[in-house]
Amino acid sequence: xxxxxxxxxxxxxxxxxxxxxxxxxxxxxxxxxxxxxxxxxxxxxxxxxxxxxxxxxxxxxxxxxxxxxxxxxxxxxxxxxxxxxxxxxxxxxxxxxxxxxxxxxxxxxxxxxxxxxxxxxxxxxxxxxxxxxxxxxxxxxxxxxxxxxxxxxxxxxxxxxxxxxxxxxxxxxxxxxxxxxxxxxxxxxxxxxxxxxxxxxxxxxxxxxxxxxxxxxxxxxxxxxxxxxxxxxxxxxxxxxxxxxxxxxxxxxxxxxxxxxxxxxxxxxxxxxxxxxxxxxxxxxxxxxxxxxxxxxxxxxxxxxxxxxxxxxxxxxxxxxxxxxxxxxxxxxxxxxxxxxxxxxxxxxxxxxxxxxxxxxxxxxxxxxxxxxxxxxxxxxxxxxxxxxxxxxxxxxxxxxxxxxxxxxxxxxxxxxxxxxxxxxxxxxxxxxxxxxxxxxxxxxxxxxxxxxxxxxxxxxxxxxxxxxxxxxxxxxxxxxxxxxxxxxxxxxxxxxxxxxxxxxxxxxxxxxxxxxxxxxxxxxxxxxxxxxxxxxxxxxxxxxxxxxxxxxxxxxxxxxxxxxxxxxxxxxxxxxx
Amino acid sequence: xxxxxxxxxxxxxxxxxxxxxxxxxxxxxxxxxxxxxxxxxxxxxxxxxxxxxxxxxxxxxxxxxxxxxxxxxxxxxxxxxxxxxxxxxxxxxxxxxxxxxxxxxxxxxxxxxxxxxxxxxxxxxxxxxxxxxxxxxxxxxxxxxxxxxxxxxxxxxxxxxxxxxxxxxxxxxxxxxxxxxxxxxxxxxxxxxxxxxxxxxxxxxxxxxxxxxxxxxxxxxxxxxxxxxxxxxxxxxxxxxxxxxxxxxxxxxxxxxxxxxxxxxxxxxxxxxxxxxxxxxxxxxxxxxxxxxxxxxxxxxxxxxxxxxxxxxxxxxxxxxxxxxxxxxxxxxxxxxxxxxxxxxxxxxxxxxxxxxxxxxxxxx
Numbered sequence: 001x002x003x004x005x006x007x008x009x010x011x012x013x014x015x016x017x018x019x020x021x022x023x024x025x026x027x028x029x030x031x032x033x034x035x036x037x038x039x040x041x042x043x044x045x046x047x048x049x050x051x052x053x054x055x056x057x058x059x060x061x062x063x064x065x066x067x068x069x070x071x072x073x074x075x076x077x078x079x080x081x082x083x084x085x086x087x088x089x090x091x092x093x094x095x096x097x098x099x100x101x102x103x104x105x106x107x108x109x110x111x112x113x114x115x116x117x118x119x120x121x122x123x124x125x126x127x128x129x130x131x132x133x134x135x136x137x138x139x140x141x142x143x144x145x146x147x148x149x150x151x152x153x154x155x156x157x158x159x160x161x162x163x164x165x166x167x168x169x170x171x172x173x174x175x176x177x178x179x180x181x182x183x184x185x186x187x188x189x190x191x192x193x194x195x196x197x198x199x200x201x202x203x204x205x206x207x208x209x210x211x212x213x214x215x216x217x218x219x220x221x222x223x224x225x226x227x228x229x230x231x232x233x234x235x236x237x238x239x240x241x242x243x244x245x246x247x248x249x250x251x252x253x254x255x256x257x258x259x260x261x262x263x264x265x266x267x268x269x270x271x272x273x274x275x276x277x278x279x280x281x282x283x284x285x286x287x288x289x290x291x292x293x294x295x296x297x298x299x300x301x302x303x304x305x306x307x308x309x310x311x312x313x314x315x316x317x318x319x320x321x322x323x324x325x326x327x328x329x330x331x332x333x334x335x336x337x338x339x340x341x342x343x344x345x346x347x348x349x350x351x352x353x354x355x356x357x358x359x360x361x362x363x364x365x366x367x368x369x370x371x372x373x374x375x376x377x378x379x380x381x382x383x384x385x386x387x388x389x390x391x392x393x394x395x396x397x398x399x400x401x402x403x404x405x406x407x408x409x410x411x412x413x414x415x416x417x418x419x420x421x422x423x424x425x426x427x428x429x430x431x432x433x434x435x436x437x438x439x440x441x442x443x444x445x446x447x448x449x450x451x452x453x454x455x456x457x458x459x460x461x462x463x464x465x466x467x468x469x470x471x472x473x474x475x476x477x478x479x480x481x482x483x484x485x486x487x488x489x490x491x492x493x494x495x496x497x498x499x500x501x502x503x504x505x506x507x508x509x510x511x512x513x514x515x516x517x518x519x520x521x522x523x524x525x526x527x528x529x530x531x532x533x534x535x536x537x538x539x540x541x542x543x544x545x546x547x548x549x550x551x552x553x554x555x556x557x558x559x560x561x562x563x564x565x566x567x568x569x570x571x572x573x574x575x576x577x578x
Numbered sequence: 579x580x581x582x583x584x585x586x587x588x589x590x591x592x593x594x595x596x597x598x599x600x601x602x603x604x605x606x607x608x609x610x611x612x613x614x615x616x617x618x619x620x621x622x623x624x625x626x627x628x629x630x631x632x633x634x635x636x637x638x639x640x641x642x643x644x645x646x647x648x649x650x651x652x653x654x655x656x657x658x659x660x661x662x663x664x665x666x667x668x669x670x671x672x673x674x675x676x677x678x679x680x681x682x683x684x685x686x687x688x689x690x691x692x693x694x695x696x697x698x699x700x701x702x703x704x705x706x707x708x709x710x711x712x713x714x715x716x717x718x719x720x721x722x723x724x725x726x727x728x729x730x731x732x733x734x735x736x737x738x739x740x741x742x743x744x745x746x747x748x749x750x751x752x753x754x755x756x757x758x759x760x761x762x763x764x765x766x767x768x769x770x771x772x773x774x775x776x777x778x779x780x781x782x783x784x785x786x787x788x789x790x791x792x793x794x795x796x797x798x799x800x801x802x803x804x805x806x807x808x809x810x811x812x813x814x815x816x817x818x819x820x821x822x823x824x825x826x827x828x829x830x831x832x833x834x835x836x837x838x839x840x841x842x843x844x845x846x847x848x849x850x851x852x853x854x855x856x857x858x859x860x861x862x863x864x865x866x867x868x869x870x871x872x873x874x875x876x877x878x879x880x881x882x883x884x885x886x887x888x889x890x891x892x893x894x895x896x897x898x899x900x901x902x903x904x905x906x907x908x909x910x911x912x913x914x915x916x917x918x919x920x921x922x923x924x925x926x927x928x929x930x931x932x933x934x935x936x937x938x939x940x941x942x943x
Contacts, residue, residue: 475672482666483686
């Protein structure tokens with residue numbers, strides 16, 4: 001315990017003796033700082049330099065920024081990014097809030113079931129969701145268009161996902177469960193007696209909404225909007241698959257294109273990346289400011305409220321219909337279209353004729369696909385390794401931040417959370433630049449992917465561990481010290497077992513998001529280190545839609561089983577919902 | 579057995595200002611005695627205990643357990659808590675919820691420096707669990723225990739490694755009133771039987787009086803008085819101690835002069851002249867505060883013999899069951915008195931008040 005005890009002395013009379021504890025702490029802190037800070041530094045550095053090559057050393061230049069901001073295209077890019085992110089955030093927010101309100105404050109039937117199903121959409125990886133919506137809403141082969149054309153006997157294109165509107169719809173829909181969960185929390189945290197006392201003071205429903213409810217949930221609304229905006233502007237799959245074919249670029253897809261051009265323009269990509277990073281940093285900063293400010297609104301008391309529910313009367317059939325329609329759009333249609341296409345030899349629209357040609361060939365092809373086994377193995381290896389490393393390292397970091405008064409611990413907390421502002425593709429770029437410059441031999445190996453995954457998902461681990469760590473009374477660890485245990489023994493036999501709920505939940509969450517990861521991997525993989533999401537990407541580029549669908553169906557089912565297992569483990573160990 | 583000298587601790591507060599938690603704290607606990615640190619919250623008693631434990635590092639002073647110095651600012655010695663060999667019971671008990679009763683109690687033997695064999699550990703754990711009457715619950719999950727059982731388990735865990743000194747941080751404060759009273763006897767019996775040197779921290783004066791061989795009353799980081807329970811209660815050194823330990827009546831007074839030898843003085847207060855006792859020498863015209871305990875104010879319907887007698891009037895009565903608290907008005911002044919419930923004088927009726935001069939303690943303010 002010594003200097004790391006509950007209270008920091010004004011001055012320490014004796015220097016602490018050496019202890020294995022300091023070795024572990026130093027290693028974890030160094031790793032965190034290295035992962036959080038170094039890639040960012042190299043990214044900034046690269047954006048001011050010409051590419052380094054064997055013939056020519058890197059030279060200082062403003063050229064990247066001049067090129068990036070000199071052309072009118074960039075302003076178009078900027079506008080597209082903002083419009084896309086704002087639109088997607090708005091779509092998610094409206095859908096999520098409506099559903100959260102229906103679920104929390106009305107007597108819609110089956111709402112308990114709905115809440116349990118609400119996380120299912122998050123299981124479907126972004127790339128599969130996007131592909132599914134292409135199969136549903138493309139102007140030429142989209143099933144929705146074809147069905148409507150047949151019904152109305154016309155050639156008109158009803159919906160076109162290859163457009164800004166289409167991008168906003170698909171991305172906004174895919175992430176609406178995030179909005180739903182955040183707004184559900186906000187509705188639950190609000191003490192209904194605040195509204196009731198307004199009613200008792202003589203206010204009408206509308207006055208209550210305007211003068212009490214809205215001002216109280218406003219911080220939550222603003223924070224939710226910011227989270228959704230930042231997430232949408234970081235989104236890669238939707239802009240890459242829906243925007244690029246029709247020349248609609250946003251920052252993430254522009255970075256991808258700048259790297260994949262020949263010769264690749266890493267400096268330009270870095271300049272774009274720095275701009276994107278600036279936007280996300282402002283968003284994350286505002287959001288953290290708002291959540292601290294929000295705490296002064298005393299709506300979060302941690303008590304379980306039983307909120308008043310509104311009797312909708314006959315309108316509840318409408319809200320049930322909305323639930324069903326939502327589930328149709330977000331889970332059923334995408335999954336069914338993938339399932340259908342996975343059972344065809346060549347992609348074709350559903351018809352009686354096609355029904356006779358059902359085959360399992362795509363599954364056979366995909367299982368024999370040369371890279372698949374290795375990709376699955378890589379994905380599993382990366383997911384398990386990164387989840388384990390992250391949860392253990394952030395447990396130590398968290399202990400330092402929560403349980404000690406070490407000087408500079410707030411800085412450590414911020415550094416460990418720093419990767420949160422990195423969009424996946426920007427992180428991939430920064431790590432690529434770092435290890436192209438540093439000759440340590442990880443570039444092109446699976447290690448660089450592991451580094452990227454650990455960096456990218458470290459903030460999640462920190463968040464899960466912090467929640468659990470805050471609940472561990474400091475006397476539980478002090479009593480271990482008084483029993484004669486060293487710090488290392490205490491950490492291993494007392495802290496880690498008590499952290500278990502958070503550790504297990506965080507571990508499973510990181511495994512799931514690691515398996516879905518695409519936007520960092522796409523810049524870092526090389527032959528031999530593909531992961532499953534990269535194989536899907538390659539299949540899409542090759543036009544192998546039916547094989548892609550077969551792989552997608554299997555992946556979704558596997559992730560579904562994983563989530564079910566997680567929920568079972570959760571109930572077993574008393575973990576709150578994932 | 580335990581010696582604390584010149585202990586000083588400061589913290590940095592929220593705004594970076596230094597807060598003094600312990601100032602020049604010094605005491606000694608002989609082998610086998612129970613020593614209590616008593617005081618209101620924030621008086622530095624817990625800081626002192628945690629400094630002895632090694633969970634906090636003071637700025638100045640020295641702490642020795644037996645012949646070994648475990649902390650010395652001057653000689654730059656700081657033995658970490660896990661090597662001090664002290665047992666401690668925490669206020670929250672700090673029972674590890676992921677272990678069974680047995681595992682909790684065996685933990686100190688499994689992680690300690692001395693390596694014991696499995697049967698040795700089992701033998702000692704079962705013996706200590708037997709001492710606190712938990713032997714038949716050894717395999718139960720620790721979270722399934724009641725408050726009193728958790729408290730006993732915490733005690734067992736602190737005792738299992740046979741520590742040189744046992745530290746108790748408000749161990750009874752989380753129990754309900756009935757259980758607290760029972761555990762008080764239990765704790766006293768165990769301490770006396772095992773003869774283990776103990777430092778006990780509490781803010782409850784009745785607990786301190788009931789359990790201790792010696793008490794240190796603390797206030798704002800300093801020790802105000804050290805003495806046996808009887809000394810502390812009957813001969814408080816100053817107004818704070820008199821006020822904090824027990825209930826008392828204070829009267830401002832001025833010394834008129836000595837009244838014979840043995841520390842008796844004549845003093846003048848708002849009730850008139852009376853005879854009081856002081857532990858330190860007083861001179862005429864000294865300002866003093868008189869402290870009189872409610873149970874030392876005797877009430878009777880007929881006029882009693884002796885010094886310090888007034889006639890008053892019954893102002894208010896509170897019936898407590900085994901006794902009654904009365905407010906008696908003498909002129910403008912009200913005094914609180916504890917009387918036997920058999921006294922039945924009505925409110926408003928006159929009553930005689932007598933204070934034993936020896937129990938009327940004159941304190942320097």
